[in-house]
Amino acid sequence: MATLFRGVFLTSKDPASTARFYRDVAGLDLQQIGSEGAYVYWRIDHDGMQLAIHDAQKFAAFTHPPRPESNLTHLYFKVESQEEFLDRLRKLNIKPQTTDEVVVTVMDPDGRKVMFGTA
Numbered sequence: 001m002a003t004l005f006r007g008v009f010l011t012s013k014d015p016a017s018t019a020r021f022y023r024d025v026a027g028l029d030l031q032q033i034g035s036e037g038a039y040v041y042w043r044i045d046h047d048g049m050q051l052a053i054h055d056a057q058k059f060a061a062f063t064h065p066p067r068p069e070s071n072l073t074h075l076y077f078k079v080e081s082q083e084e085f086l087d088r089l090r091k092l093n094i095k096p097q098t099t100d101e102v103v104v105t106v107m108d109p110d111g112r113k114v115m116f117g118t119a
Helices: 015-026 082-091
Strands: 007-012 031-033 041-046 049-055 075-078 103-107 113-117
Touching (some): 015 113
Parallel strands (some): 075 113
Antiparallel strands (some): 031 041
16 A cells, blocks of 8 residues: 655634735645635645645644644745745845754744745
8 A cells, every 4th residue: 555645734813814825925825715605624635635724723623722832833835045035034034943954934813833845
């Protein structure tokens, strides 16, 4: 039996804000799924992979409240140029948590470490 990695589901106290972060910082074209008054979440599908951001309270009882201090989820995105990415962060007034010769780490609105690297 083959197993394929399908995607990552994130939960958030404020999923619209978290989706905006990933659109602005990572350049992901997240789309709102559902309409106000119904179940709403944000999603991008690309080459069979999905990133979805759900409201923590609505998604499942065991995920609320979110516990950002655990930081069990780390996301890694590849960027072509670290300097261009750092320039993007400067324009967004976002300060990196850490930077080394390969990886820039920032915190998303829910306290997750998100890594952007050239490797």
